[in-house]
Structures are given as C-alpha cells and as structure tokens.
Amino acid sequence: MRAITVPTPGDAHVLTLAELPEPVPGDREVLIRVAAAGLNGADLSQRRGYYPSPPGAAEWPGLEVSGEVAAVGGSVTEWSIGDRVCALLPGGGYAELATADAGLVLPVPPGIDLIEAAGLPEVVATVWSNVFLNAGLLPGERLLIHGGSSGIGSMAIQLGAVFGATVLATAGTAEKVQFSRELGADVAIDYNTQDFVEIVRDATDGHGADVVLDIVGGDYIARDLDALAIGGRIMSIANRSNRPSTLDVNLLMHKRARLWGTTLRARPLAERVAIIASVREHVWPHLAAGRVHPVIDSVYPFEDATQAHLRMESSHHLGKILLQVS
Template identity: 50%
Template sequence: MTAITRRYVHIDETDRSLSVREDQAPVPGAEEMLIEVAAAGVNRADLLQWKGLYPPPPDASPVMGLEVSGTVVACGEAVSNFQLGDEVCALTHGGGYASHSIAPQSQTLPVPAAYTLKEAAALPEALLTVWHNVFQRAGLKAGENVLIHGGASGIGTLGVGICKAMGATVYSTAGSAEKCHRVEALGAEKAFNYKEEDFVEGLDALGLRGAISVILDIVGGDYIGRNFEVAAPEGRIVNIAFLRGFNADVNFLPLLIKRLTLTGSTLRAQSEAQKGQMVREIRERLFSHLDDGSIKAVIDSEFSLEDTQAALDYMESGVHMGKILLRP
C-alpha cells in the first residue's frame, strides 16, 4: 500500500490538551479496511477518554473516535465484502478522530440509500448499542411498550426510530419541552420532560404504571428504583450508562415480585465476533428501514478536527439533540 499521510487528534498526556498532528496512516490487517473519513461520530466514551477516565483497551488505537463514515481506500487481502471506492460506515477500535481510520469488515456497513455519506457517521455506535441492548439482551417484541431514557441523545433519537419501526410503542424522557416534542416527532408516543415532570407519575396518568416491558436507561442513580415501579411483570431493564451515579438506595422487592431482569453492557468491551454478529442481524432485520428512511439519524452539529475540544465541551453541556459529528 502506498504510504498515506494521516491527520489525527492527539491528546497530550500531561495536560489533556488536544492538537491535530500528522503521521503515516495505519496499514489494514488481513480482514480490515482503511477508510478515508468523511465524518466521525462524537460519543460520551470519547469525552471520558479525553479526561483520562476511560483508557482504550491495549489493542485499540490511542486516538479517540469509535465510529466513522467514508470511502474505502485500502483493503486487507482477506476482505471480501467490500472493495476500493465503496462508501461505508463502520465501528472502529479507536482511531476515528482522523482523516483516515481502520475498521474490520465485520463491523462495517454500506451507507443506507436514504443517508448521505456524512449522515451515516451517526449510525454505527448507536445502531449496535440499541440492537444489542434492546433486542439481543432485552428481547423487545412488536406490540410491547419500551421506555428510552435520554431520548434526545444520539442513541436515544435513533433508538426511538428503531423501536417504532420494529412495532413497539415508545415512551421516552428528555430535558426540555422542545426536545420532548422532537422526540415525539421521531415516533415516541409520549416524551416526559424530566426537569418538570416525574416520568413515573406521567406513565401512571396514562395507565401505564407497571406496563413497560423494556427500559433502556443511561441515567442510573435514583432512576434504578423508579424503573422498577413502571416495569411490567417479566420486564427487562438494561443500563448502558449511569449519568446520575453508580450508587443508589433501591428497594429490590419489585425485582422479585415482578420477576424482572436487570442487566447492562458496554459496547467497546465486547469482542469483534460479538460486534460482527450484531452487524449481521442489523443487515438482516433493520437495514431495509434505514434504506427507505423510516429510521433516520438526527444530526445536531458538525465541528472540524481542529475544533474537537469545542465538540467535546458541547457534548458535555448536554444541550445537543442527536449526534455531534467531526469533519476532517
């Protein structure tokens, strides 16, 4: 492969400052591809990595960035599903905040017909997170009620569309009246403004206290016990983050009485084989809804690589709706 110069975001280990540097782009392994990045998704895991609170695994790139979209410019010798020039989006093992990034073919998807190349960068992390937790772990079925906390987040906005497309009735929480209206426009039956309204009381008023089959929770803290209150018998609750803290005073009696399942996961810690299985199931069961635009990602804003610090600060502020992108 002819050497390619890569621009990437570097973290200074002494003061955590960010700068754009250049080096030689990595060479793809046998089942990997080098992608010329059109856009990279900004995720909370990147924010934690920048702060030194979420170090990458030993075999991962030290460069931030877990998802990209772009064009394939080099392929390993065992790559069979894609070829040079293909427009793709992919989950990376780090290295997405760059002009060029490596991705395994098993974690790569074609750009859906209803998406631009840039928009597709908003898909991989949220797609796999929602699919694994809501469908693989919690087993959501058509006709069930699902509650998605943080409905205005990148995961939340896409999750509402996915669950709606798969035949579930969606309820959600978000942090302002405007965000709630927009989440409802995406397909939620009702979104509760958690700054002004208790979602337990809101669901109770709708006759849905004890009728939520699946809950996807990024909040944790006091939401743990409150989720038990609204969960249906045999309900499944999945935690993927704990923004309100890992500790809580919880009455676990409803867990026994209702026979609830409480589980959780992180995506990055899972093996390439596990992520590959998620991608295969998404291709089989979800991709037609992405192709026809019935599931659409929400793009909040775009920043350049040079403005990565501003992008991370903006994410931490919590005012965004949908996905934040970096454009090399």
C-alpha cells in the first residue's frame, strides 16, 4: 500500500509517499480501506519530531480516517466488510489502509459524506471528552473557546451551542470572527484587536467563563484564569505558543478553579473506547439530525500532503483540512 511517511523530522517538504506492507488487523481490530484522512495539529508536531506515535502504533501520521471496512479480526462481531465507517487512530491514517481497534470505530452518520466524515473522530472525541466528560459543562454555563475557526474550535462551538451553553470564541481575523458567529458563537472576539478577558467579563456581567478550552497555552493560561468564573475549569489541550505558562496559584485557589491538561491518543485504550462510546450515544444523534456538522476547509489529494500541511501552518484555514486517499 501507499502511505505518507516522515523519513526524517522537518518542515512540510519531508513528507514522503512510500510503499509499505499492508497492515493485518489484530483479533479485535478492523482493517479500513481509507477514503480520507483528517489533518490535526498533532500531525504537524509529529512531522517535526516532537510527538511520536505511541508504542505499537504505526509510525506515520494520521489520527482519524473514514472509509470502508475491508477485513475484521477474529473476535470482531460489531463490524462487517463493506461498512462505511470513520475511526480514531493512534497513528497511521495517512495511508491507503489502516487498522483500528473495533471500539474506536464509528458508523458514518446518515447525511454525512464519506470523505467529510474523516473530519469527525478526532475533533469530536477531543471536544466531547474535555468539555463535557472532564469539565462537565452544563446547560446555561459559559464556554470560552480559543481558536474558534480551527477544526476543534468549529466543533466546540457547535456542541456548546447545541447542548445549551453560552458560547464565546476567539479568532484572529474579522473573517474568522464572522465564521465563528455563523457556527453559533454568541460572542466572537478578535484577539488581535480586543482583550478577551475584558470581553468575557463584560459579556457575562462579571461572571466569567465556567469552562475554557485552550489550544494556545503559554501566557494564555494566566489570562484564562483572569477570565474564569468561580469554580471554573480550564482544559489545556495544546501548547501552540511553545512557551511555558506561569500561573497565580493564589488566584487559582481563590476562584476554586481547576486547570486540567490532557492529550487524547496517549490515554489507555479502554479510556479512548469509552470516549468513543459516549460520543456515539450523545453526539452522533445530533450529526444524524443535522444539528451538528463537520466543517471542512479544504480537501487535498493524498499525494499533496505537503500542500495540506502548509495550508494548516498558514493558519488561513476555516475548519478541517482533509487528505482524499481514494
């Protein structure tokens, strides 16, 4: 099979199309003939040499795919050859074939295109596990999302709105601010021209944000705490600033707040399977009903993975970037 590999860490031009042996599904795995793979920030970090695949996973990038089941392991009963699926992977999605644990596979929701479905598993699982399962966002609470126009941000806005939260989102241009509003943000903030701490305080009558989903890190963490409500929760899921964070612990205690750092693919398999099961129960009905949808910026041919990575690094994208494999 063909796969996009990283022979040596570096910029987007190190991505290399290579011929590799076809993977064989394990006893509790399915083999997926990949239609499309989603790009994520973790792929860029892996390509640069900072975020390798966990032990036992494929060494090339790709955390989510869509496609059709091509084979199943001996103990798999819930999936059959020909099923249209999307799946969460620990790596290896940039390929014509990929294996996934059966518990990390989801049916393509009715009304969702097979290619677009590749943009669902990673972002939905990330948002659902952090904002709802860990932070426990409740209807009527205030949710602050950084990077509202990103793949994760675009899904977080939609899920926050559909589950009854007041949604505030930051973005870096007027176009992205408007895009965030159109997705359902009650308040959209241009972080280049506005102070999100002041806007959050004003928009919530001084209450602050009950939950913050932070993909920036660095000095944003201290500002998140300034914008946080009493009893608030900060979910830190990336550090794109590549800078350390400093925090006023006295303020953290005063606000009885929680700062929670997480990643997804490093979690034990049982935890990821439980997250996917919860996603299927609580989020998939909203996708099927059209209340939530994947937001796709662009679809690149599999062979143009370098251009897709450059598009993501430009920060000009609105929503998910996909690689169409077949």
